[in-house]
Amino acid sequence: MKQLFDDLSVEISKITTRKYSTSFSIGIYFLQPCIRDAVYSIYGFVRVADEIVDSFEGYNKQQLLSHFRNDTYRALEAGISTNPILNAFQKVVNQYRVPHELINAFLESMEMDLAKVEYTEQKYQQYIYGSAEVVGLMCLCVFCNGDRQYYEQLKPYAMRLGAAFQKVNFLRDAKSDYELLDRTYFPDVNLQNFNCEAKRQIEADIEADFREALTGIKMLPASSKTGVYLAYVYYNSLFKKIKKLPAREILQQRIRINNTRKIGLMLNSLLQQKMNWI
Numbered sequence: 383m384k385q386l387f388d389d390l391s392v393e394i395s396k397i398t399t400r401k402y403s404t405s406f407s408i409g410i411y412f413l414q415p416c417i418r419d420a421v422y423s424i425y426g427f428v429r430v431a432d433e434i435v436d437s438f439e440g441y442n443k444q445q446l447l448s449h450f451r452n453d454t455y456r457a458l459e460a461g462i463s464t465n466p467i468l469n470a471f472q473k474v475v476n477q478y479r480v481p482h483e484l485i486n487a488f489l490e491s492m493e494m495d496l497a498k499v500e501y502t503e504q505k506y507q508q509y510i511y512g513s514a515e516v517v518g519l520m521c522l523c524v525f526c527n528g529d530r531q532y533y534e535q536l537k538p539y540a541m542r543l544g545a546a547f548q549k550v551n552f553l554r555d556a557k558s559d560y561e562l563l564d565r566t567y568f569p570d571v572n573l574q575n576f577n578c579e580a581k582r583q584i585e586a587d588i589e590a591d592f593r594e595a596l597t598g599i600k601m602l603p604a605s606s607k608t609g610v611y612l613a614y615v616y617y618n619s620l621f622k623k624i625k626k627l628p629a630r631e632i633l634q635q636r637i638r639i640n641n642t643r644k645i646g647l648m649l650n651s652l653l654q655q656k657m658n659w660i
Contacts, residue, residue, distance in 0.1 A: 539598020
């Protein structure tokens with residue numbers, strides 16, 4: 383029975399999510415069961431593509447990403463794939479009518495990571511849209527369950543949340559991106575002379591994204607609000623920790639939130655949701 387393979391495909395996407403991201407795994411757990419598998423399947427897809435460009439040293443990344451792209455489109459057209467990650471993903475795309483433009487933009491951003499890019503403001507915005515904002519929009523298709531009017535209403539807020547997450551990631555991972563992958567995403571910023579003024583400008587941009595995103599989170603359906611808010615709280619907490627550090631420390635360590643703190647954030651978020659504070 384194909385259902386057995388479909389179940390296995392989703393299970394592999396779950397394992398992939400839990401292996402790579404404790405934070406998103408917790409957030410997904412607090413989505414209602416009817417949409418959890420779909421979000422696991424989206425995360426599994428984007429995680430594999432990201433690993434190709436970030437981790438597969440010594441292999442032909444361009445060729446691997448090209449094969450992954452072709453296999454993705456074949457899966458979407460056929461409605462099945464022998465690759466479990468793609469099999470789970472195509473089901474979500476086809477069931478929730480995820481626009482293929484979002485998938486195209488995501489894969490284009492992944493391809494940008496294969497070469498040394500001097501990020502202008504335009505390329506920076508293009509990369510953030512493709513690497514993060516569209517992932518939020520894919521999930522929003524699931525949250526809105528095919529209601530296009532609702533989707534369009536929440537779309538700008540979902541994009542701002544995805545942008546905030548990605549920019550926080552850029553600050554958190556600045557050391558490894560620069561030293562290991564030779565990447566600098568922020569336009570007109572020299573990380574060798576990264577100073578407090580440059581850091582403050584980036585932080586002001588992130589704060590604006592978070593502020594707008596929270597408005598949209600409050601408008602989400604009950605099936606997704608708690609899980610998305612939990613992810614928001616975690617990333618905002620990480621951002622506040624980064625804000626307290628001097629610019630020079632960003633390139634000396636990868637900033638983290640420990641598991642005890644994550645549990646505290648989770649409990650506080652659940653309390654706020656229960657008391658209807660969001």
